[in-house]
Amino acid sequence: MKKWIIFYFLLTSAIQASANDGYKLWLQYYSIPDDSESRSHFGSIHVSGNSPTIEAIKQELDLAANGFFGTQAIMKEADEASIIIKKHDKEIANVISKKDINSIGDQGFVIKTIKSGSQTKIYITANSDLGLLYGTFKWLQYVQKGDMLPEDGLVQSPKIERRILNHWDNLDRTVERGYSGFSIWNWHRLPRHIDQQYLDYARANAAIGINGTVVTNVNANSLVLTEEYLEKVAALADVFRPYGIKTYLTARFSSPIEIGKLNTADPLDPDVQKWWADKAEEIYRHIPDFGGFLVKADSEGQPGPHNYKRSQAEGANLLADALKPHGGIVMWRAFVYSEESPDDRAKQAYNEFKPLDGKFRDNVIVQVKNGAIDFQPREPFHPMFGGLTQTPLMMEFQITQEYLGHDTHMAFLSNMYEEVLQTDTHAKGEGSTVSKIISGNLHDHDLTAIAGVANIGTDRNWTGNHFHQANWYSYGRLAWDPDESSDIIAKDWLELTFTRDETFVSKIQKMMLDSHQMVVNYMTPLGLHHIMAWNHHYGPGPWITDKHRDDWTSTYYHQASSYGIGFDRTASGSNALSQYHPHLSEKWSDKSSVPEKYLLWFHHVAWDHTLSSGRILWDELALRYQKGVNEARNNIETWQEMEGKIDQERFKHIASFLKIQAEEAEWWKNACLLYFQQFSQKPFPDGVEEPERDLNYYKNIDPKFVPGI
Template identity: 60%
Template sequence: MKNKTIALLTILMLLCVAFTPPAHAEDGYRLWQRYDLVNNSDRLKEYQQSIAEVVIEGNSPTLSVAKNELNMALQGLLGRTIPSSSRQTQSSGALVVGTPASSATVASLKLNNKLKNLGDEGYLIQSATINGKKSTVVAANTDIGALYGTFHFLRLLQTHQSIQNVAITSTPKIKHRVLNHWDNLDRTVERGYSGFSLWDWHKLPDYIDQRYIDYARANASIGINGTVLTNVNANALVLTEEYLIKVKALADAFRPYGLKVYLTARFSSPIEIGELKTADPLDAQVQQWWKDKAAEIYRHIPDFGGFLVKANSEGQPGPQNYGRTHADGANMLADAVAPNGGIVMWRAFVYDDKVPDDRAKQAYTEFKPLDGTFRKNVMVQVKNGAIDFQPREPFHPMFGTMPKTPLMMEFQITQEYLGQGTHLAYLSPLFKEVLESDTYAKGKGSTVAKVIDGTIDNHALTGIAGVSNIGTDRNWTGHQFGQANWYSYGRLAWDHTLGSAEIADEWLKMTFTNNNQFISPVKQMMMGSHEALVNYMTPLGLHHIMGWSHHFGPGPWIKDKQRADWTSVYYHQADENGIGFDRTATGSNAIAQYLPPVQKKFRNVKTCPEKFLLWFHHLPWDYKTESGRELWNELAYRYQSGVDSVRQMQQTWNSMERFVDPERFRHVKTFLSIQEKEAVWWRDACLLYFQTFSKRPLPQGVEKPAHTLEYYMQIDPKFAPGI
């Protein structure tokens, strides 16, 4: 009896252990780097047979990182510890990682012809026979390339792809692939909706938080190679010695992952922290101050990437304060960092204290005359559209019209105008829409992507930036699906030819499950989410009709502010005759900033894509749209369609409960409920307001608003982020 009791207790203890939840819930912290056991038996058997050991020769910090990542990942994915060594010993297959310089095994494969075109960051993954044993090789010219290849190899396993007879080569199409953190030194984040800044300046440089390492791992896994730590609305203090010591600690932690550190430079720093009386870029003392400051930074951080600058915009100081040009300011800073290989990313998001005839025209007007006057280590960083990260904008007219200047794309990953922290909006389709737009710079096929990757004008200096959506929230991005926007930005920055559906497929499999009963419907949900948001916020080319200052919620009635271009009525131009901003020759003529073939398409209301109709044209309420409906009815149906799409997203997600852990399922379900409520708010508020001009009833099938226009106009979102 005693033995039976002991046996029963033992069984109960084992059952308790088996069903004890993990120490950390599935809260999203692991992002897409979830290395759980492969649950496809055929693939698991293939992987276990193919990877009996990991062979990495060399012990550089980066190769050590690769080895540690593989040890952790393979133990989880394959369900057993895979031995690591500096030479192949087993009778079965091995995974060999390295470069011809670091690995005698890789060198023996004579891969030089295949590697010579892969540059410093490219890699190959291929099956090979080594000493009579079938193996897999991840090879590159540099250790960083080998690390990128390692993450690609792990992606193959995570997405259950065969590694038999594999032959992959990959090299980045854009050189500088950067995250822009709009983080303030007090750890608040401008337009941040996922907590506070990651950078704990109080504990730096002594304490390197594990989040810093995991941040670097995540970025390396998708090929991001630069991070701007601080807000473009810059604080000069970050350039002082006490902060540079802390920045150095981050740079040291990031370096093995190929992640360079950049800083924002406040143009008035020579005055604010340098005790000079001027910041004039043509002043010899100012020039010397910046050279000395750059030298000081490089003493701390030998591979410092350079400066990002916002100047003469939204009250920020700049060269125009002294009657100088943007090129004068950028070139001064470029000369300061050039001896150490640094670059300057000079933002083209500008507008001064005088209201132009059209806000959309100002950046082109200021920068186009400067084409060809910037130093060779300067890139002009241009937002994807000419206004300000709207839910949808036509591509910025500067792309394709400044052939002598490298232009750097700036996307916004954080969802300032896209529902902020609670709306599911997969942004890869937005990114792709812009990248695939044809500028006609060198004839048909001269896409924006080919402008920024240097193909069109043979620029060697190329770059892309994404305004970060990362914060201290446990899941990094606030919304679980916000992770997909960080991921897709990185993947497109590496290879802009990838498809949005392909990237969504990868992310879903790595983040949730490989089960196609989950993947197929949720991928479809993701792919339609951006269009849904555009429809319930700003359909048919409407733009900038959000809440005042914080940009949260609808506010098409906003007027009578300090500047006309800070109001909504400036942009939608609604009146009893119609709606829309006339940017043709009869209006602001902003359309003339595009090259002739693009002008021709946008100018003609019949050839202008309907998604940009009210961006370029002011049209009467009874204008016949492509559907055959009058404009007012089409507008109303678009708003209703957006709400209906969110409700369909809710139904899709609710049916996925059996595939998702409880915590993440509940998180997304709750946020979709918030999104549906706010989509209805947008629809009702906007249609009631625009109805005061159209004076037409809502068409059949469009739900009647629950409240009056006055009710919506009096809503005061006290708790909206950014207030």
């Protein structure tokens, strides 16, 4: 007997020690102690119903049982089972209250533990098979983490209806702003070969409640709307459907010309309207539950209604009318700015869309980036949130780290998302958070949505950096409940992805929670923005100037001079502040009451201006950069202490990336401080390391073939 026990532990430890490339994401189902009730639960499960989604539930239970205990999930009749997974019916009504069931809608679920005598049964119920799937995933997560279900059960439903990933993936498999390899969509092999990865993609997303995916780049290729490609898209949609994930496409506005042989794409032209109506019908023949279109128009070279002197509303409504009969929606991006940059770019989207408020069809939702510039390490919330009231607005977050260090920089973005979501716009008085706007509560909209620009690629761990999996995960969690807190999300992710080890979880959770501010510190502290390298955005480039348009340069944004630094967006400057609610614009117009994190976003500030710390701006700026660098270095040590707590493969991979991050943090600090010092003409304060190289060295760094197109 003893021999077998020893052998079992050897075997288990061998499994644990075996290579883990991170492919399984938060669905590791790593082995857990056998002494829990859970093991017996997996021996008697009842799953009721018959649909591809129900099959997916059973398969997931099997995978989990296999991972947790090396066993199979065993199916039983309802009266013999200790786990009952079943849509709401008369029997369930005996144990789950009507109130709970009514509150969860189409996508929610209830999990309840019922004790009768010595017996304990867990009920997972919902109003749809998809709700059951979400509930099953949630329960499996509790088991993996070793958490007890709450006494009074779990009653959950998403606060936002459409929770969508945006893939900036091109048909040639390059990924715009993608830093983890190439597109996972193998268009050449589709529709004939369905890769296991598509299925695992669907599982991972469903596990966190994501229910939509735009599979093509916003800088769109109209080819994807041809019959040949629609068959490929339909094959993907077939894989995603059982997991409740709807497929969307980007629509290139000039498609009627490019693939339709028309000579115009004017939204008011009847032939154009008919073309889109026919095209929508064709799409729905292939994909009956097609979600709709995402459109980037009149922006960075993309065609749009402006080409025909039509408004953004006229453009969006053209597509909305085509999709309407089939139940599709249009997500129309607000990221519109002039090719001539006559005005502060931060103001242009608001100026363009505010007058159109209420002029969009009811199946149009306007997709607004979290800030008014472009996914900077930190931005104040976009003034369109709270500014438009009659038009549903959806949030666009960037999960891929275009401006946050690409693949190698650990930055837990949940904090950044949370900061934006919890900001009070004051649109309808105190408490008018961005979260309430996008969940439709504040302005009473039924159509609600949220988008995250995916960080997914062909890298074996999907996201390049193992920690970047956490950003995909946290996006999903916040899309389901935009009021979740980042510390819980980080803890859950760590426990699902790595281990329950308490030291590991608490130390790394803290490291993650501090990481976004750390990156802001070593890149763009105190409200600085858009000072990265030209084009590929890899590394610092505060010296970028004299390009064909001002608002793609760094000097335009930081305005450094011998007097000071920062972009004046008060009344004395571009007055972008006037786009915010007076409560905010008044507070933020004043250097002494604006949050310091936004100081240089809104103000041009003298180098010797004194900040809350008692230090002058130059000293504070320099110390912030140094603080970011110091923390990045400390993270290497913290991580080293974790050796042995997780598998070696991921341990080493992360260790290697943290080292690169610390080196690049120093690169950012040195390049930016040496550059800005030319203007401030002040010495570095105590505690700030002198750079080993001069400014020219940093200016001359010219990396080739930087990923991300």
